[in-house]
Amino acid sequence: MPDRVLVVEDLYTAYGLSQVLFGVSLGVAAGECVCLLGRNGVGKTTTMRSIMGLTPPRRGRIAWKGQDITGREPFKVVSLGIGFVPEDRRIFADLTVWENLDVASRRQRSGGWTVERVYDLFPKLRELRDRQGGFLSGGEQQMLTIARTLMGNPELLLLDEPSEGLAPLVVEHMTEQIGRLKREGLTILLAEQNVEFSLDLADRVYVLEKGLIRYEGSAREFREDESIRHQYLAL
Amino acid sequence: MPDPSFIFAQSLSGLTAAMYLFLIASGLSLIFGVLRVLNFAHGSFYMLGAYGAYQLVQWLGTGHGRFWWATLGAALGVAILGGLVERLLFRYLYGKEELYQLLFTYALVLILSDVAKIFWGTQQKSVSRPPGLTGSFSLFGTTVPYYNLFILLLSPAIALGFWFVLRRTRAGRFIRAAALDRETLGALGVNVDRLYLGVFMLGSFLGGLGGALVTPVKSIVPGMDTEMIVEAFIVVVIGGLGSFWGTFLGALIYGQVLSFGILFVPRFSIFSVFALMAAVLIIRPWGLLGKPLK
Numbered sequence: 001m002p003d004r005v006l007v008v009e010d011l012y013t014a015y016g017l018s019q020v021l022f023g024v025s026l027g028v029a030a031g032e033c034v035c036l037l038g039r040n041g042v043g044k045t046t047t048m049r050s051i052m053g054l055t056p057p058r059r060g061r062i063a064w065k066g067q068d069i070t071g072r073e074p075f076k077v078v079s080l081g082i083g084f085v086p087e088d089r090r091i092f093a094d095l096t097v098w099e100n101l102d103v104a105s106r107r108q109r110s111g112g113w114t115v116e117r118v119y120d121l122f123p124k125l126r127e128l129r130d131r132q133g134g135f136l137s138g139g140e141q142q143m144l145t146i147a148r149t150l151m152g153n154p155e156l157l158l159l160d161e162p163s164e165g166l167a168p169l170v171v172e173h174m175t176e177q178i179g180r181l182k183r184e185g186l187t188i189l190l191a192e193q194n195v196e197f198s199l200d201l202a203d204r205v206y207v208l209e210k211g212l213i214r215y216e217g218s219a220r221e222f223r224e225d226e227s228i229r230h231q232y233l234a235l
Numbered sequence: 236m237p238d239p240s241f242i243f244a245q246s247l248s249g250l251t252a253a254m255y256l257f258l259i260a261s262g263l264s265l266i267f268g269v270l271r272v273l274n275f276a277h278g279s280f281y282m283l284g285a286y287g288a289y290q291l292v293q294w295l296g297t298g299h300g301r302f303w304w305a306t307l308g309a310a311l312g313v314a315i316l317g318g319l320v321e322r323l324l325f326r327y328l329y330g331k332e333e334l335y336q337l338l339f340t341y342a343l344v345l346i347l348s349d350v351a352k353i354f355w356g357t358q359q360k361s362v363s364r365p366p367g368l369t370g371s372f373s374l375f376g377t378t379v380p381y382y383n384l385f386i387l388l389l390s391p392a393i394a395l396g397f398w399f400v401l402r403r404t405r406a407g408r409f410i411r412a413a414a415l416d417r418e419t420l421g422a423l424g425v426n427v428d429r430l431y432l433g434v435f436m437l438g439s440f441l442g443g444l445g446g447a448l449v450t451p452v453k454s455i456v457p458g459m460d461t462e463m464i465v466e467a468f469i470v471v472v473i474g475g476l477g478s479f480w481g482t483f484l485g486a487l488i489y490g491q492v493l494s495f496g497i498l499f500v501p502r503f504s505i506f507s508v509f510a511l512m513a514a515v516l517i518i519r520p521w522g523l524l525g526k527p528l529k
Binding site (some may be wrong): 052054073074075078079084086090092093094095099100102103104106148149151152 | 405409411412415416418419420421422423424425426427428
């Protein structure tokens with residue numbers, strides 16, 4: 001596909017001696033929501049960390065809007081328009097909700113996300129603005145971690161397992177908010193184990209297993225293909 | 236029962252010592268709190284601040300205002316040296332084992348101490364009090380030099396200013412966030428390398444400033460570096476490494492224990508401070524106002 005804004009080619013990434021990715025390739029087009037499905041430990045987080053420059057790959061290439069960004073420092077990757085929402089949320093526990101948002105605000109990038117607009121998307125955060133991050137519930141922390149990344153005005157959002165550990169009702173709410181972001185034109189790469197949650201949002205699906213892409217297809221095809229789901233995700 | 240004016244004099248001298256200690260130890264604590272490196276060379280920065288001020292006074296003379304320019308120049312010089320040390324050497328220590336950090340910063344202590352001896356020899360140096368603050372006044376039967384009063388006012392003012400920056404400014408929010416989670420702050424688009432450089436320079440500045448300001452009351456001698464790092468280290472251990480008000484409290488306690496320890500057991504005054512540190516380490520290993528490491 002020619003209009004892919006993010007192109008990942010043949011990524012090999014390791015933490016010290018333990019190799020996690022063995023040639024991952026994928027692409028995301030502008031405005032698309034692409035889901036990276038796979039069980040625990042297959043390399044979803046590592047793929048995202050490689051793109052962000054948090055764990056630079058040993059081999060392979062990452063291009064963003066035609067520019068090679070392989071191994072760039074994370075703050076530079078952010079300045080080019082990629083935002084990362086980590087799986088473990090990583091809220092600054094001693095900082096208030098507002099302070100968490102403020103440190104992530106990147107005024108030099110246009111895109112129009114302000115604290116007020118983020119509060120409009122997650123009204124609950126407005127009520128909690130003076131509370132310390134460490135005193136938020138899991139669902140509130142998940143809202144804050146997404147809101148915080150939006151403050152950097154990303155064009156592409158890397159969302160690592162946003163549904164993990166959340167109550168079903170909260171997951172439903174999260175689906176709504178992410179759907180809203182997608183409709184507003186944000187490009188999204190979503191890593192998930194929760195197939196139902198992902199298929200509500202995704203246009204296309206990649207299945208990752210043992211550091212390799214094993215399946216690639218549209219969300220519809222994937223939904224209809226029971227055998228694939230059994231084979232890679234053990235449902 | 237000792238004379239009340241004598242007790243007042245002792246506690247005032249303890250308080251003055253505490254204010255110097257706070258200035259210097261807050262730099263050590265800041266660097267540890269954010270960069271997670273215990274910089275044993277912080278005492279050397281303090282020493283270089285003192286020699287730097289001495290040298291600048293030699294060059295500038297002792298006219299009106301000269302001492303302050305020398306003080307500021309020395310502290311800025313130490314901050315720049317700190318910046319160079321951070322960029323060229325310290326950055327390789329982040330996340331390494333404590334033993335490497337200890338050996339490395341100790342090597343730096345030895346090198347800087349020899350450098351000071353090459354430039355300034357082993358003879359003690361002194362700087363006279365700045366014009367305008369040479370006199371003294373009497374309070375409850377105690378003679379208080381104006382310069383000491385100045386230190387008693389300046390140090391809390393710096394503490395409050397520092398607290399304000401940390402709590403109420405964007406730079407302060409970055410510093411607090413970096414202390415909690417460096418990687419995440421980087422992934423949110425902040426150039427953490429540059430922030431670390433800034434924090435290291437600020438911490439070094441405070442060490443150098445303490446050294447420059449101490450010159451009118453203490454003679455400048457080789458060995459003042461290791462003497463100070465031990466004291467500053469005790470202060471931050473008592474107060475809690477990385478804790479801002481903990482450092483302030485630790486300095487106050489240190490000053491009082493030392494000056495009253497001299498009163499009761501003159502030969503073992505330093506012992507009382509070590510005993511206090513040992514007690515804190517046993518009861519609250521993370522310090523009075525610190526937080527347990529997770």
